[in-house]
Amino acid sequence: xxxxxxxxxxAAPYRIAIVQPMNHTSLNQIRxxxxxxxxxxxxxxxxxxxxxxxxxxxLATILSNYRAxxxxxxxxxxxxxxxSAKTMFDDDETPIVFAAVAxxxxxxxxxxxxxxITGVSNNIPAAEIVKLIxxxxxxxxxxxxxxxxxxxxxxSTINAAKAYCDAEGIAYVEASISNLxxxxxxxxxxxxxxxxALYAGNDNFIASAMATYTDVAYSAGIPVYCGADSMxxxxxxxxxxxxxxxxxxxVAEMALRIMDGAQIAELPYEVLADYARFVNLQAVERFxxxxxxxxLDGYDVLVGADxxxxxxx
Numbered sequence: 001x002x003x004x005x006x007x008x009x010x011a012a013p014y015r016i017a018i019v020q021p022m023n024h025t026s027l028n029q030i031r032x033x034x035x036x037x038x039x040x041x042x043x044x045x046x047x048x049x050x051x052x053x054x055x056x057x058x059l060a061t062i063l064s065n066y067r068a069x070x071x072x073x074x075x076x077x078x079x080x081x082x083x084s085a086k087t088m089f090d091d092d093e094t095p096i097v098f099a100a101v102a103x104x105x106x107x108x109x110x111x112x113x114x115x116x117i118t119g120v121s122n123n124i125p126a127a128e129i130v131k132l133i134x135x136x137x138x139x140x141x142x143x144x145x146x147x148x149x150x151x152x153x154x155x156s157t158i159n160a161a162k163a164y165c166d167a168e169g170i171a172y173v174e175a176s177i178s179n180l181x182x183x184x185x186x187x188x189x190x191x192x193x194x195x196x197a198l199y200a201g202n203d204n205f206i207a208s209a210m211a212t213y214t215d216v217a218y219s220a221g222i223p224v225y226c227g228a229d230s231m232x233x234x235x236x237x238x239x240x241x242x243x244x245x246x247x248x249x250x251v252a253e254m255a256l257r258i259m260d261g262a263q264i265a266e267l268p269y270e271v272l273a274d275y276a277r278f279v280n281l282q283a284v285e286r287f288x289x290x291x292x293x294x295x296l297d298g299y300d301v302l303v304g305a306d307x308x309x310x311x312x313x
Contacts, residue, residue: 035049099119200213
């Protein structure tokens with residue numbers, strides 16, 4: 001008996017739509033890595049790229065058009081895109097392989113109704129966030145958490161960090177934004193409350209405006225810690241977080257396995273096997289800090305003191 005793989009069941013080429021909600025370094029890095037890995041596979045794949053450029057309505061339209069075209073797989077990047085893809089393809093058997101959904105359970109990407117959904121999470125353990133700050137600032141008395149209220153992934157990360165701080169007796173204050181015009185005053189409000197460090201997780205809006213965020217923080221002498229290497233490359237001080245090249249590689253590998261006949265029911269969502277540890281030494285110059293001896297051990301320098309970037313190298 002001749003057994004057909006999933007890939008064989010489709011007329012060549014196999015059409016994969018990669019959709020992202022906006023442009024910024026992290027999301028673009030995921031996209032570019034997935035594209036590179038798929039192209040390097042040697043399979044007959046047609047890749048379609050969709051970008052909503054920050055417009056939620058456009059995101060729905062892009063996904064609707066791809067459904068109408070009868071694509072073979074959707075790879076939505078970020079939580080909002082994954083949720084939109086689930087809604088758009090809810091009565092369809094098109095495989096959805098999400099990338100960078102921090103909390104797949106809270107985002108509704110698991111369980112009943114998700115039989116054709118899997119992917120790779122960019123979750124960061126809350127304890128690691130606090131350990132990151134303590135490594136460079138052992139005398140830190142208060143942390144300022146900043147996040148976008150509409151981003152489930154960001155809210156989930158900050159909630160976990162706050163719960164950890166509550167359990168460990170660590171002081172913190174928080175501020176949320178609903179649009180980028182609120183970023184500067186929100187950061188200023190946290191600084192006015194006497195924070196010693198600022199932290200933003202895998203937050204797409206904040207990641208897209210790192211220059212605004214770091215200008216406010218560094219002028220006040222406050223380090224900015226982040227949830228991704230790309231955010232450090234764009235001006236943040238340090239991260240123990242997501243290596244988006246690694247994440248993109250895992251997503252592409254999962255997509256190829258599904259093309260070759262793997263059943264999504266047998267492919268539960270994955271998390272990253274390890275976390276990136278990067279610092280920006282130019283940021284240290286900007287906020288005027290002094291690093292404790294040995295604090296750089298185990299961290300890679302992503303941006304040198306002279307501004308030389310090693311991002312993506």
